[in-house]
Amino acid sequence: MSLLAPIICDNGTGYSKIGFAGNSDPSFFLQCLPNCNCYSGTCFTVISGPPVPSKPGQIASKRGVEDLDFFIGDEALANAKTPGFGLNYPIRHGMIDNWDHMERYWEQTIFKYLRAEPEDHYFLLVRPQSPVIVEAPLTQSLQTEPPLNPPENREQTAEIFFESFNIKGLYIAVQAVLALAASWSSNRVTDRTLTGTVIDSGDGVTHVIPCAEGYVIGSAIKHIPIAGRDITQFVLNLMRERGETTAIPPEDQLRVAGKVKENYSYVCQDIVKEFRRFDAEPYKFFERFEGEHSVTGRKYNVDVGYERFLAPEIFFNPEIYSSDFLTPLPQIVDDVIQQSPIDVRRGLYKNIVLSGGSTMFQHFGNRLKRDLKQLVDRRLDASALASGSALKSSGVEVDVISHKRQRYAVWFGGSLLASLPEFYTSCHTKAQYDEIGPSICRRYQIFGSAT
């Protein structure tokens, strides 16, 4: 049989992106109905169904197939109100929390959605960046990389894929490396390098990850406790303050705020000027969101105002949302790079790559680049002044790469890498797994870069 395309899975906190290598989008699309907040190509990482019986005594009398009676993704949300069904989120803060649910989640993704025989395919899975042990995100100012990303996690994943599903081969990839690979599709990138700084902002957390030739510089990673979920909440707060939300049914408010954020927000260059512009010509800048009550079908209108530019502003001026976490994103990126080994810093400034849904705001990259450049230049000037030397440094090149597939950058990077011939030799095969055991999955070869 000619080789079938490898399967790429990126299981995120909020959404899973699943599809076949070689495609440019996660190739399984869930329908995007007007009143469902799903995105095509993604699927909620939720599973609903009656719990697996926990009492051992129950098993002997039971010959049914209750353990197959569950839904994942949008269908899980649709069935959440069925008696006996509850919603479960097997992934928390990017880490797998419930292996029973996760195993069944994968079972259904493969057999129901992808319709693939796992025995015929290679798989590329994405290893979450790190266990983020923030329970209440805003209580602590800044998280640095927790000491270890437990290898058992990878081993358990390998166990499931090799032993339950008998897959042909497995590659567990590092999220940041895939995001870097995804940026090769941008026409501004000329060399396929795996050196750069990745800013990954999803639903739960934002990571800033420096990478040198495919290796993550673990000691310099930083996490920011602000991501998509917080921005949506912030938009909702703003709309509430203005009294816009009275028209929206309470259970829909968060969803509407999410839509407003995704459809109308952008990053401005100067917040004061932007306020002035809005006040001078409100009719030009205010937008109108039209919604429909999900039960009664009643139509309603909401004005969208300052939140258009204030929402993403919390990355650059976090004090407008939180009183605990105050460091702007450009400052953190600068810190991360300064903490990395000196010989890779140039490469890290030159190739700052965006990934994840919450970096999708218009002009996000430009603003980040401008602010970061200012920080760097100021420091260079200061050190030139301090050393009193007449020689001025040639400057540091700062570049932020945005590209079309940012929303699924990690998945897309996986799709690219898994279409390279080296992918198959970099995978661990079923035979190797049987020989050595799960510990084999602690190490994977880096491949694909042209340098």
Place this chain on the structure above:
Amino acid sequence: MILLEPHNVIIQTTLGEKIIKPSSLDVAFVDYDGVRFHLSTPQSKTLLLLSMHIRCWDELVKYGALEILQREYGSLLQPQAEPEYNVSLVIDLEQIPASPEDRSAFILSIALFKRNALAAPFELAFKNQKALESSGSGQGELMEIHYRDEEAIYVQASHDRVTVIFSTIFADETDRIFGKVFLQEFVDARRQPAIQNAPQVLYSNRDPPLEIRHLANLRNTEDTGYVTFVLFPRHFTPANAPGTISHIQLFRDYLHYHIKCSKAYMHSRMRHRVAEFQKVLNRAKQEVATTERKTVTGRTMSTR
């Protein structure tokens, strides 16, 4: 999900999306049994080209797949398939039925592309059975469909029945055992009054059933299993036939799906057990050794 669905979810959802909002597209994906699909818009955003590659295409054509596809898809079927694929359909998004019901029926029929191609030998066998019935004896041709590298479906009509035999390979020792238990369960389940009308199922490991024993290219190793279904005319009345075909052609995948699910179930039991043992271990306290220690002369030692 207990039964696998006959239609392809990616085709269904993609078409549904593109009808609402046409845009250029180029995706490749798979279906069971090594089928490869390619969905693209080579000419314009509203003309979707759907191509399929099936390993056993030549065999299917021999058994009348083209006629069936012609019947199902009419003018959508392309005389010339896309290179590297066996058969192509062109779907014009501007000529899709307007009413919601017709529209979803249309989408579903496209999503059944593989099912319809693979239905050919079954439909032919049902037809042959009808023809043989009047003569009261005799057997039709033994149709072989090599739908996977080492696995095949054999379909044969005779005057009173249609026999369908699957050969399947278990890649893994554990799978073989699960498969055996599962198929035994199938045979037993049929004894229940509610499903006595279900087709008879026979299972054999290693030894091929009589009907196909004369074939030369069989692989009689320990990891091979044969499943035989005997379909009687009541199973393929005009009303039942489409459902029977949809179910039976997915049987191999259904079997392997359930083996995987059983393993997942076992794993969750194991995790549960380990967690229980861990609780016991956590409760355990270490005993403090309090034996009296004496010197040779008989004096005891005490800790200060």
